[in-house]
Amino acid sequence: MLTPGKNSVTPDWMPVPAEVRMHTDRFSLDSSFAVSIEGAATDRLSRACVRLMRRVSDRTGLFFQRESATGALPLSAPGMTVAAQREGRVSLGEDESYSLEISAQGIRLSAVTDIGCLRGMETLFQLLDADADPEGSGYGFPCLTVRDKPRFPWRGLLIDVSRHFMPADVILRNLDGMAAVKLNVLHWHLSDDQGFRVETRSFPKLHGLGSDGFYYSQEEIRGIIAYAADRGIRVVPEFDMPGHVTSWLAGYPELTHRPGPFRIERRWGVWSSAMDPTRKSTYRFLERFIAEMTGLFPDEYFHIGGDEVEGKPWMEDPDIRAYMKKHGLPDAAALQTHFTLRVQKILASHDRKMIGWDEILTPGLQSGAVIQSWRGRESLVEAVSRGMSAILSNGYYIDLVQPAAFHYSNDPLTPDMNLSEAEAANVLGGEATMWAELVTPETVDSRIWPRTAAIAERLWSPADIRDPEDMHRRLRSVSLMLEQAGLTHIRNRGVMMRRLAAGTDTGPLEILLSAVEPVKNYRRHSMRPFTTFSPLTCVADASVPDAEKARRFNTLVESLLSGAGGSSEAEPVRRQLILWRDNHEAMLPLIRRSPILAEIESLSEDLSRAAEIGLQALDFRASGRTPESVWTNEVRTRLESMAEPRAEVELVILDAIRKLASQQ
Ligand code: ACM
Numbered sequence: 001m002l003t004p005g006k007n008s009v010t011p012d013w014m015p016v017p018a019e020v021r022m023h024t025d026r027f028s029l030d031s032s033f034a035v036s037i038e039g040a041a042t043d044r045l046s047r048a049c050v051r052l053m054r055r056v057s058d059r060t061g062l063f064f065q066r067e068s069a070t071g072a073l074p075l076s077a078p079g080m081t082v083a084a085q086r087e088g089r090v091s092l093g094e095d096e097s098y099s100l101e102i103s104a105q106g107i108r109l110s111a112v113t114d115i116g117c118l119r120g121m122e123t124l125f126q127l128l129d130a131d132a133d134p135e136g137s138g139y140g141f142p143c144l145t146v147r148d149k150p151r152f153p154w155r156g157l158l159i160d161v162s163r164h165f166m167p168a169d170v171i172l173r174n175l176d177g178m179a180a181v182k183l184n185v186l187h188w189h190l191s192d193d194q195g196f197r198v199e200t201r202s203f204p205k206l207h208g209l210g211s212d213g214f215y216y217s218q219e220e221i222r223g224i225i226a227y228a229a230d231r232g233i234r235v236v237p238e239f240d241m242p243g244h245v246t247s248w249l250a251g252y253p254e255l256t257h258r259p260g261p262f263r264i265e266r267r268w269g270v271w272s273s274a275m276d277p278t279r280k281s282t283y284r285f286l287e288r289f290i291a292e293m294t295g296l297f298p299d300e301y302f303h304i305g306g307d308e309v310e311g312k313p314w315m316e317d318p319d320i321r322a323y324m325k326k327h328g329l330p331d332a333a334a335l336q337t338h339f340t341l342r343v344q345k346i347l348a349s350h351d352r353k354m355i356g357w358d359e360i361l362t363p364g365l366q367s368g369a370v371i372q373s374w375r376g377r378e379s380l381v382e383a384v385s386r387g388m389s390a391i392l393s394n395g396y397y398i399d400l401v402q403p404a405a406f407h408y409s410n411d412p413l414t415p416d417m418n419l420s421e422a423e424a425a426n427v428l429g430g431e432a433t434m435w436a437e438l439v440t441p442e443t444v445d446s447r448i449w450p451r452t453a454a455i456a457e458r459l460w461s462p463a464d465i466r467d468p469e470d471m472h473r474r475l476r477s478v479s480l481m482l483e484q485a486g487l488t489h490i491r492n493r494g495v496m497m498r499r500l501a502a503g504t505d506t507g508p509l510e511i512l513l514s515a516v517e518p519v520k521n522y523r524r525h526s527m528r529p530f531t532t533f534s535p536l537t538c539v540a541d542a543s544v545p546d547a548e549k550a551r552r553f554n555t556l557v558e559s560l561l562s563g564a565g566g567s568s569e570a571e572p573v574r575r576q577l578i579l580w581r582d583n584h585e586a587m588l589p590l591i592r593r594s595p596i597l598a599e600i601e602s603l604s605e606d607l608s609r610a611a612e613i614g615l616q617a618l619d620f621r622a623s624g625r626t627p628e629s630v631w632t633n634e635v636r637t638r639l640e641s642m643a644e645p646r647a648e649v650e651l652v653i654l655d656a657i658r659k660l661a662s663q664q
Helices: 043-060 114-127 168-180 205-210 218-229 246-251 280-296 318-326 332-349 378-385 404-408 421-425 444-448 451-460 468-484 491-500 507-513 548-562 570-581 583-593 595-623 629-642 654-662
Strands: 019-028 034-039 079-086 098-103 106-113 139-148 154-160 185-192 234-241 301-305 353-357 370-373 389-392 427-434 516-518 649-651
Touching: 019 098, 034 043, 043 079, 043 114, 043 468, 079 114, 098 114, 106 114, 114 139, 114 168, 114 468, 154 168, 154 444, 154 451, 168 185, 168 218, 168 444, 168 468, 185 246, 185 427, 205 246, 218 234, 218 280, 234 280, 280 301, 280 332, 301 332, 318 332, 332 353, 370 378, 378 389, 378 421, 404 451, 404 468, 421 427, 427 444, 427 451, 444 491, 451 468, 468 548, 491 507, 507 583, 507 595, 548 570, 548 654, 570 583, 570 595, 583 595, 595 629, 595 649, 595 654, 629 654
Parallel strands: 034 079, 079 106, 154 185, 154 427, 185 234, 234 301, 301 353, 353 370, 370 389, 389 427
Antiparallel strands: 019 139, 098 106, 098 139, 516 649
């Protein structure tokens, strides 16, 4: 057993490998560096080697003499050997393990499958660093031995393209991000009330009348699936049914028992339209539809949704009630199970296994299904105790804009679940869910990344890799690496702030946003009447879920108050507070020029005032004086009033300032 992280330097990698032994030496890079493939030289592996060389060359500025992988390495050239025993299948449970050995003389990456080699290349790339005291180019890799494999076989990211359509390039760049942190399932939420996004030849009015023209052609879909497969990533399509189907009904109102006509839904929320599970024609439709879609999507799993079906409209229909009576179906849940089992049978006839949200886990559900637990973890435990498989999404809802540490601490498999070995093996992993009510192609990356890298680590690394501070330290580097991989979570903030500031200096806005986060959970929906047409270009959209400067400030204040770090934190805390205190004056001209910012004027003023309180508290502390209780009480009241969100963002440094003010 090798020991994880046991050395003077812990690399800024994510996910942390299962077993690591750091050595002392370095492998130095120079332009003679080359890669050689041994064993199964698959096309996927060759392309991955080319991409790796390009990425290393882009980072280092080295003009490699050899651009791509060759046969045997020339004896004189230090380089890397990549060896896979066989081509991997892009399917659940495929071997993704690898070993990586870096010595001063060379690098050897070996794996059972070429997909394992791909995972190892991502580890290697994250190790690329600069030597403070270089002999050669200055770039290289630390010498080490890694033996790595995933903890869970299903490590996914759901992207909802129904609520806001995400063009192919958004999906492709996110696949690169997923590959970089070893996620292996793209769960593609392709239809919902607000849009049906797939070109469908058997029923052309699905995309024709259900998408406003925003859908993927089949050729595009094949391209995306191939791109994903080239990175060892499965693509699981989801067509949500029997609820969440308003966009289907725009073209095919006969799928439901209720009178039409229907139009694409423009509002958010849970709507009551549902397929009629009692009509033969519904299943004939689904048979043809599934036949076509299973021809397009090769994965052995097919997601049928099944969430949030409102039973009342079914129960109000006399024909449906009569059908239920005849078939001995006591309630709407039993009727939905009846539907689910019929669809499961259709899927089985096309060699597909069914996956659905946890609502499908009713007493009548038979084995063979995968349950995706989103309303809690209870369904996960119930599913595996009934011999089914399950994945966890509860706690991984990244659209709730919770901090990375919150998701990081959420483990799909904990000892208190008291599962047998066989049951635990059926906990396949988890998925982050990027629901798209409040994101656009411009902002979606900033809601997925970098937090999803922390979830990826939870799903790949050993359970005892879980220190949140260390995670945050590494996440900073990983976030930049993800940007270099093509993601726009950092750079688009600049674009958005320039638009908000109407072309003026964005500095003050950036300082203000460093102290705020968007309101959490689904609170934003209660603050304005959002629809599919609402602008998502406001201050809340340019702010991020895990404001890094605010988080660091809060940590410094904690440390200052606990006395853990002596008083060395007082200076950086003071500097930050001065910056925030003086910012409102700089914000005012921006707000005058750019009316879109008017909604944050009082928030900006409050940031200045809160910072002033913090500075006064620091002065009390430095002078050893105790403030009068009048001051303490007044400050508490004022800070409380500043906690009120504005423009759907809130100041996230108030708690730290309250503690500073009260713990003199
Ligand atoms: C869901 O969030 N309705 C699965």
